[in-house]
Amino acid sequence: MTTSRLLAVVTIIAVCVAAIVPGATAYTLIGHWRHIQNISDPHIQKLGQWAITEVNEVSPSGPLTFIKVTSGLQPAIALMEVEEYLLHINASRNDVINSYAAMLIEEDNTRKLDFFERDHS
Ligand SMILES: *[C@@H]1O[C@H](CO)[C@@H](O)[C@H](O)[C@H]1NC(C)=O
Numbered sequence: 001m002t003t004s005r006l007l008a009v010v011t012i013i014a015v016c017v018a019a020i021v022p023g024a025t026a027y028t029l030i031g032h033w034r035h036i037q038n039i040s041d042p043h044i045q046k047l048g049q050w051a052i053t054e055v056n057e058v059s060p061s062g063p064l065t066f067i068k069v070t071s072g073l074q075p076a077i078a079l080m081e082v083e084e085y086l087l088h089i090n091a092s093r094n095d096v097i098n099s100y101a102a103m104l105i106e107e108d109n110t111r112k113l114d115f116f117e118r119d120h121s
């Protein structure tokens with residue numbers, strides 16, 4: 001076994017261990033929600049972009065420009081076929097960047113924006 005092959009095997013084992021130990025590096029439990037581990041996942045970023053588009057359709061103020069999803073939470077125990085996300089999204093309006101919180105629900109092929117508001121923190 002070459003060194004790089006061995007390293008690959010060790011890495012896979014480490015990832016498996018992290019995935020089964022709650023509170024370990026894989027994710028942190030906050031009540032019944034867990035942090036979305038890989039926030040650069042294209043699906044997560046796309047959801048943030050979609051939320052901004054939805055808001056722009058009904059917003060009386062100028063349009064928001066999506067920048068990125070900066071963090072997010074998902075239920076620790078997902079319901080079958082229903083995905084919930086609480087996302088923190090950075091977006092700009094007139095060159096001013098603000099952070100927003102959005103709650104999204106995905107079920108089959110439908111998406112719903114449950115709430116969207118400025119982060120107050
Ligand atoms: C996170 O997702 C991105 C896009 O799919 C991928 O390139 C990257 O390797 C992932 N990072 C981790 C730590 O899984």
Ligand SMILES: *[C@@H]1O[C@H](CO)[C@@H](O)[C@H](O)[C@H]1NC(C)=O
Nearest residue numbers: 070089090091096097098099
């Ligand atoms: C998101 O926006 C907030 C408010 O402008 C800023 O403080 C923060 O650094 C931004 N985060 C990222 C990752 O760009």
